Amino acid sequence: MATDRPIVTVPDDRWLGLWDDAGERAPVEVAVWDMSGPAPEVPGSPELVVLPYLDARPVLHRLAELPSLRVVQTLTAGYDNVLPHLPPGVRLCNAGGVHDASTAELAVGLAIAGLRGLGDFAQAQPTGRWLAGTRASLADRRVLLVGAGSVGSAIAARLAPFEVVLTRVAGRARDDAHGHVHGVEDLPALLPAAEVVVLAVPLSEATRGMVDAAFLAAMADGALLVNVARGPVVVTDALVGELASGRLRAALDVTDPEPLPPGHPLWTTPNTLISPHIGGDTTAFPPRARALLRDQLTRFGTGQELRNVVASPPPP
Numbered sequence: 470m471a472t473d474r475p476i477v478t479v480p481d482d483r484w485l486g487l488w489d490d491a492g493e494r495a496p497v498e499v500a501v502w503d504m505s506g507p508a509p510e511v512p513g514s515p516e517l518v519v520l521p522y523l524d525a526r527p528v529l530h531r532l533a534e535l536p537s538l539r540v541v542q543t544l545t546a547g548y549d550n551v552l553p554h555l556p557p558g559v560r561l562c563n564a565g566g567v568h569d570a571s572t573a574e575l576a577v578g579l580a581i582a583g584l585r586g587l588g589d590f591a592q593a594q595p596t597g598r599w600l601a602g603t604r605a606s607l608a609d610r611r612v613l614l615v616g617a618g619s620v621g622s623a624i625a626a627r628l629a630p631f632e633v634v635l636t637r638v639a640g641r642a643r644d645d646a647h648g649h650v651h652g653v654e655d656l657p658a659l660l661p662a663a664e665v666v667v668l669a670v671p672l673s674e675a676t677r678g679m680v681d682a683a684f685l686a687a688m689a690d691g692a693l694l695v696n697v698a699r700g701p702v703v704v705t706d707a708l709v710g711e712l713a714s715g716r717l718r719a720a721l722d723v724t725d726p727e728p729l730p731p732g733h734p735l736w737t738t739p740n741t742l743i744s745p746h747i748g749g750d751t752t753a754f755p756p757r758a759r760a761l762l763r764d765q766l767t768r769f770g771t772g773q774e775l776r777n778v779v780a781s782p783p784p785p
Contacts, residue, residue, distance in 0.1 A: 475770055476513050476537075478502040479762070480521040480544075483755060487763040496770025504528035508535075517542060517769055519762065520551070523750070529554040540775065542765060544758055545749070546572075546620065547699060548779055549672045558784030562765065562777045566619055567757045568749030572669075573623035575748045576697045577631070579720035580665055581607050583693045588742040605664075608632040613659055616669030616698065617650045624669055624697075636663070640675065653679075660687035665695065672699035682707040685717065693718040697748045700725030705735070712738035722748045 477497040479485065488495045500509035503521050505528055508514070514537035521528065522544040532541060532554050540560045543551060548563045555561050582588060584605040593600050610633050614621055617639035625647065628635055636659060642652035651659060660666065666688060670676045680694070680703040688694070688711075696703055700723040711717040718740040727746060729735055735743065761776070768775050 474498045475516045476500065476511050477517045477519070477766055477769070478504075478509060478515045479519045480504070484519065484759065484762055487759060487766065495766075497766050499766070504531045513537065516540070517766070520544065526550055532556055532559070540769060542762070547672060549699070552780060555780060555782055557782050559782065560775065560778055561780040562775055563779050564758060564761055565777045565779075567754065567761055569619050569623040570757070571751040571753045572620050572697050572748040573627050574751075575722055575744070576624045576667055576669065576695055577607075577627050579695045579697070579722065579742065579744065580612075580667065580693065583695065583718055583720035583740075583742055584610070584665070607665075610634070610664045611662055612636070612665045612667060613638065613663035614667045614669065615653075615656070616667075616671075617645075618669070618671070620697070621669040622647075624667060633665075656684065657687055660684065661689055663689065663692060665693045667695045668698040668702055670698045670702060672701055677701050678704050680704060680708070682710075685711045688717060690716055691718065693720060695719075696721045696723055699723050700727050709734045709738055712741050715739055720744075722746055 475497050478500050480503045482501055485499060485501065498511060500511045502509045504518065514535055516537050517540040518535065518538065519542045529551060532538060533556055538556060538559050540562060541551060541555065542562045544564050546563055546565050546568050548561060551561055584607055586600070586604050589600055608631055612628060612633045613636050614625060615638045617637050621637070625635060625637060636651065638651045638653060638656060638659065640653055643650050668680065678701065682704065685707055694717060703725065705725050708719060712719055720742040722744045723746050724735060724743065729743065735741060765776055
């Protein structure tokens, strides 16, 4: 039976029933499909697909098989891995805003953990070592935040109560409601004064390898690097060298490669704390993602302008 509504697929049943609370008729026909098997048996081909959340890479090649596809929606803020598989004429929308709260929360948590030595205490506990001593506070630290988008803004807001001295950097210099944002060209002059450097930039050709040997060499002795951006923003070998020497410290939610394989030098470098890319994967994710999808699919089904369009290749 034909349907008068566009066909949309979601990767699992967490994203069903988006309109149930309001008792509204869904403006789209929703089917569950994680893209790993045959397409769902619906009357027509999907026009919008919502990609699996944590790792869509194994199924991205399926996008080229969908003749009616018009929009790809991610459940992540990052989308660099999708771009090479995006068919001509198909728009790509990300989940900007969905992970801001969780990622910002972790960024502050990693900064505190790295400064206060929480990883050291966790390692000492099973053997009963009492690692007393003075540690650096987050308060009064000079923090350089690289990235002033939605995640960077959320981090800045959460840092405010901690009484830090905050300097922000983005791709271009500008002023906003919270003050001045430096351009990336100012980094060489800003890095030597920073005690904590937080990375919150998207991965792009401009940011890939941005934190290289020269960037790290410009950081002050004992400074802490916090990465909640993407692993390839940092040149791993250069970071390993600085950490192995004991000159810098790092708290990383993302790495390159990822997952970090057993035996990789980053596992054993001193003054290093690693979390397994869990910045956005918290209980805050599902309700925010459902709100985004309900709004986005309503827009799609009613012909309104979509949110978070990050790529729109021309048709063939």
